[in-house]
Structure formats: structure tokens, C-alpha cells
Amino acid sequence: MIPSDGTDQLIEPFDEAELAEIVRDAADNGRPLEIAGGGTRSFGRPVDALATVSTSGISGIVAYSPNEMVAAVRAGTPVSELQAALDDANQRFVFEPIDHRSLLGTEGEPTVGGMVAVNASGPRRFVAGACRDSLLGVRFVNGKGEIVKNGGRVMKNVTGLDLVKPMAGSFGTLGVLTEVTLKVQPKPETEATLIVRGLLDADAVAVLAHAMATPNDVTGAAHLPELVAGKVLDGALGSEQATLMRLEGFESSVNERAEKLKALFGKLGEIDQIDAPQSRRLWAQIRDVAPFADHPDRPVWRLSMRPSDAHEAVMALRMKAGASAFYDWQGGLAWVRMEGGNTMSGLVRKTVEANGGGHATLIRATESERRFAVPFQPQEKPLAILEYRIRKAFDPQGILNPGRMVA
């Protein structure tokens, strides 16, 4: 094991060709490389490499045409720079990328490449897709130091194998992204969020499922259990459970749908409605897991399950280990903080398995915990073998972020 200490070498290529040369050289010498964007998303297993390659020098918006709703961007471009360009054209990423800084206590500037590499997605993911669903094309340097392109800049493309999707969420283990092309969308005119109070988890998830079974186009469906509710909007919601439904669109349409949902759920008591500025802040906090930003020493898990299953798993974890949780994606995404301070990875995985299956990822933990607790869900053997072969097809020597996803 190579300790990661101050002797790490930081390499900052200024373009794709130089990066390719660096990777080729590393491949020739069998020397592992850690791949970094802004360094703000420090989850997964620690990488054992003496050299870190940063893509931050490979930066800049290559082409952004609001009329086509497509942006091609170099990987090292700060997310904030692209965001500013989108704001100018009144557009947005539909997948609401999570900013991990407050949860992980990291500093620096998230890059577009890092956002894609971790498939960073937010509350709208459950209706509008993840980052991978908005990703139209990639350029990357594979583990042999070759420059590869896949996909393109058009909305529909089935020409050959889709390597675009697996690049999203591969944490730099298949290739080093150098340029990505993303679909963007006009911002809606306005938004509002309805809040139902006092529901237990199971009832809240049932209410959200009911809302999603109606044609009211709910684009955010979250539930904050007791106490967690007090951690958003500076405590403005109070600590009572809050079940949240977001509506977006033209104002008249938002109002119409809000009235319909209020009528539908009126028997559950008074339903509050918060307006656009507050609603935007609220969903940004849910996106960034703000309720668990405090107590940074306590591990945080991300459970992805069927919406009606996750709360059962959470209930079991609360009883057995002392955990806090809140839900996004109609209940299918549970953020779970282990209040006892231990990761309890065996228990977490067993509990997910026993409650309908899905997967659990350890997002926040100390470096040594991330090394030994297996942050990503272990695969069954046939799948693990297949994944191994696929990794070899991109990076035969295993020099790119070795160990980040699989030890």
C-alpha cells in the first residue's frame, strides 16, 4: 500500500494531447494515476497512486448554442462557469447536479468532468433522468493513452455501442474525460412546493406515490422526517415531518396543479405552499444533503431502492444502529446518517438486501473507513467478472484510479 502523503506528484496537462501522452507514459511504466477534477467529490475507495493528474487545465466551453439546447465543454471547466453561461440564456441542467462540498467538507471548484464522472444528479432525477441521461457525447483518454470519442451532440444517437453512459459514474476508472456534450433545458417560468405535515415515513411515501400516479407533473418528491425538517430553510419549516412536492412550469399551470393536489390530499390536513425563491433554496438543500452537513464525523450512506422499500430498510437501520434519514425521489433515494459514528457496512448492505434489494453507497466516511468498508455495493460474482473484463477493455493495466470503485 502506498501512503498518500505530501510527496504526491501533481500533473496538470493543458490539453488533451498532453494528457494522452502522460497516460501513455504511465501505461508504459505500469504507473497508476489518480485522476482529479476539482477534488470536491472525495468518496469511493482511496486511490493508491504517487501521481495525480488534474484535468483543471483542460478547461473552457467549446460550444454552447442555447437554440439547440446543447453545450460542449472541456472536462476541467468549473461547473459554476458553465452554470453562469446557462443562467445568461435562462437554461439549466435538468438533472440538478449535486454539489458534494457541504456534505463532504471539501473545498475547491467542482468541474464538469467530475460531475459527469460521478454521475452527479439531484431531486429531478426520478422524472427527468440522471446526468447520464443528459450526456450526449464524450471525449476521453483511455488507459492506453488513446484519445477516444463516443456519442455526439445530437439528442438521438444509436450509432454503435453507447460508451457515453458507462463513462458517467465510472469515477475516472475507464478513462479520463476531456470533453463532454450535455443536453440542457430552458428554465421553467416558475416553481412552487407543497408541504404536507406530520406524516410517518410509510404514509409519506404512499402520498408521494399517489401524487406521481396523477398527471400533475410533480418534479420533486421528498420526505423529511421529524427533526430533519428543521435542518432546511434555516429552520423555517419547524421540526415536524414535511412531505414535499415540487411543481414547475408556467405560473397558471403551476397554480392549477397545486390546487388539484391540495384537493386530492386535503383530508391530510392543512397543506402549505412555498413560493419560487424559497422552493429553489429548499430543493438545493435537499439536493446537497444539507440536513447532514453537520456532524462530519458521522458516516453517510446513500441507499437506492424501490421507493416503497427504502423506508422499511431505514426503519430497520434506525432500530438496530441509530440512524437518521431523509428521502428523495419519491422515497427511492434514502440519505442515511449513522449517528453512532460507525459505518456498519455489513448491517446496511444486509438490510437493503432483506428489504427488496437495491444498493448502498458509502458517501461520507474517513479515508480508512472508505478503504475497508467497501464504499460501492459489491457485485455478485458473474457480474463482477464481467465488470472486470469491461474495465480491462478500457484500461488493460488498471492504471486509472485503481481501487476507486473496486479493490
Next chain:
Amino acid sequence: MIVTAIQFLKPDPSILNRRDDILSSLRAVLPDEAVVSDPVELRAFETDGFTAYRRLPLAVVLPSTTQEVAAVMEALSRQKVPVVPRGAGTSLCGGAIPQEDAVIVSLTRMSRILELDYPNRLARVEAGVTNLSISEAVSADGFFYAPDPSSQLACTIGGNIAMNSGGAHCLKYGVTTNNLLGVTMVLYDGTIIRLGEGELDAAGLDLLGLICGSEGQLGLVTEAIVRLIAKPAGAQPVLFGFSSSEKAGDCVADIIGAGIIPVAIEFMDREAIAICEAFAKAGYPLDAEALLIVEVEGSDKEMADQLGRIVEIARRHDVQTIKESQSATEAALIWKGRKSAFGATGRVADYICMDGTVPLSQLAFVLKETGAIVKRYGLRAANVFHAGDGNMHPLILYDVNDPAEREKAEQAGNDILRLCVDAGGCLTGEHGVGIEKRDLMTHQYNETDLDQMIDVRAAFDPVWILNPSKVFPLEGRGESDGGRAVAGTSDATMEAAQ
């Protein structure tokens, strides 16, 4: 000699000689009636929706369970026999056309809906279920399955996954890959893997994304978990006629630019309007150079609001004809013309349907150039396509019984696809590469790009038995496919041999 004729892999004589052994190995793992070997019965499987090419397979098997598929794959990979997976056989690019030394694995018997989970808005189905039957099964409960390829009545979900099928409504709801939550898949050697339990993102690398659109080359999908969506309160199309394609194209760009995302924006040119109107009597404006069908969804009030905005934009682009549907019957009629476009064209002439996709800003230019190309070959084309996402479908009309004209049509098609790539687009938006566009792949991707795909393909199928004639140019595979591609056969040589 037909220079454009698409080559197939040369049948392996050692496989043809072992035919009886291969058949008995299949009968050992399947009921007798699930193994088809009679040449007359095999005829039904010799081609697909790309009917210009046909080959008789060695045999066809009709498994009923994932375990049977696994047993078949175990037996065939052991004997290194090529396998061509098949759903309903509606592929427009020859994706399901067999070859003489291949066994077709037809999944049409696996057509059960296994689970409808409304609280989690998903359906678990077998691969042979037809696209439309999923929506039909859940319609009464207020849901639907969104991707809606024109062939949705016949095509199977397994085929949709293989081709990552789209449809008219994917502008809002996405294509197959955006609506797929999980699969059960049999690998080349009979290994069964499961991806996803119904959660939104399966663990590990995004293998679902890789498998979707892999044209039956990575494995055989036997089950799928797909997303269900609540049906909109209502849907209403409006029809616009324009005096030029440019005006129609600019109108599309402005609708999208205004922050309105209709569920569908369909485009037809003069030729297509005439053909569809003659067939469907939908009341299409015969004097228009370009027609748009724009569909919006929502409550009556929301639709009226959106349509108001859209009509206003259309007026800014000198729209000549506006037809708003006043009833469900009128709405259905507007769609009937569009949905029957391929069938109606087939009554007028034989055609090949292109599927290139271009950036929205290039639509008008590519349309004009497409017209120039077909004219150069002395042919006609009708254009029907999904304008909201730049997915063009020029139908090149020709006479299938005239070999010279067929050759011209194929060449014109190839020129159009190169044009799409050169305009910043791609060869195929939703039909797939198959055999049809295989040899054009080098126009879109360089050798390194293709080699990376081929290496990934080999990670799934190291012996290269899964749908081997498709997608990747036969030249340039090197030894990666075991040298099979070195000597291909063209139709010309096949016809000479017969």
C-alpha cells in the same frame, strides 16, 4: 456486379457440416417443437424490416424461459455457433437478418408481463412482450410506457432494448435507455446476470446504458424492468402548414427556445404530405411545402395556454395553415396520417428509410441537400421525421425489382448519411446500425473509436458469436473476431453461386 451490396460473414463450412449435431444439442435442452429446422418454416425468419437482404438460418429456437435461453447459449457457445437474437423482426437496418451458419434465438414466446408495481411505477416483463401491450396492460390504471416506435404494435421490448428505440414522443419522455430500470440477460456462454432491482440507478458501472442499443451483440435480454409514467390529463396536436422547410425549421427552434417542450414535433415535406393524405384523408394541406404536427399535453387549460403560445410563434413564421383539433377524433386523424407514413409510402413505391440525426440548426440545410442528392440519382424522397430532436427519416423511393435503381437508392442513402455526419450529426438516431449502416461506421468514428467499442464488445463476447455480421465493418476487425470477417460474401457472389 452490385458494388453497394452488403457483405455477410462467410458461412463457416465446419459449422454447416455439423448441422445435425448442433440440432441435436439444441433438442437436448429444448422441447422438440421449440427447435425449427425445416427449410420451409425457416423462410419466415430469413429477413426482417430491411427486406432487401435475406439469408436462411441454420435453425431457429423458440425458448420459453431464461433458463432455456441460457442452456441454448451454453450449447451454442461451446460449439462456436453464431447466434442471431430476434424479437418481432421489425428491424429497419437488418439487425435480425440471420446468416447461413447461425441459429436464431427468437424470444417471441417469452411474452408474459411478470409484475406491475404501480406505487413504484414500473413493470417487469419478458423480452418478447410487445411495446404496445405494456401500455395497454396499464392504461386502465392511468399509466403508460413512453417510448413509442412506429412499429409499437408488433415490436418487442427486447428488440427495443437492442436498438434503444425512440418514437414520436421521446422529445419529452426520452428513448428506451431513459426508461429502462433493469434487465435479466444471458451472456454468450449461458451465464445469467441481473442488473437493477427496480431502483433508479443500478449499482456499479452503467452496464444498462451499455447494453441498451448494443444490437444483440453483448447478450440476450430475457427480462426487463421498465418505467411507467402517469398518463397526461389530455393530449392535443396542432397542425401547421408552411411555404418552406426553412420557415418550419425556424418555427421549431423558436418553440423550443421559448421554453415550451411539446411531447412531439413531427415534420413532413411536400412529398410525404401528398402520400399520407392520399392514404389517411387526414385533411393535410396539399399546397404546403412543409407540415408540422406539434403535440402538447396537460389539462384543457394548460393545453390551451401552450397551444396559444405555439400558434403565436408559428404566426411569426408566416404559417399558412393552422388546424387545431376540436375533438379526439380530429386529433386521431391528424396523427393517423403521420403514423401511417411508412405504410402509406410502401403503397406508392418501395423505399429505404434513412435515420440520420442532425443538430437542429442544420435541419433546413440537410433537407435541401437531401433533395439535391436524390435528384442527382434520378430518384425521389419523402421526408417524415421527428423535428424536435433532429432525427431525420428520408424515405428514398425506388423499384425493388430494378437492381440498378436499388443500387442507386442505396448509394443515395449512403450519401445522405455521410451528409448527416458531416453536418455534426450521426448515422442513426433510433433504427440502429445493423448491416445497413455497418460499412459507414468509419465515416463517423476513427479506428481508435471503433477499436474501443470492439474491445468492449469482446469483453462480453470473446468468441464473437453474437450477431457477428452487424454493426462493425468487416474490414478492420483484424483478429478480434477470430478472423471470421476476412472473407465475407456479398449478394453478388451468393447469387452467382446459386
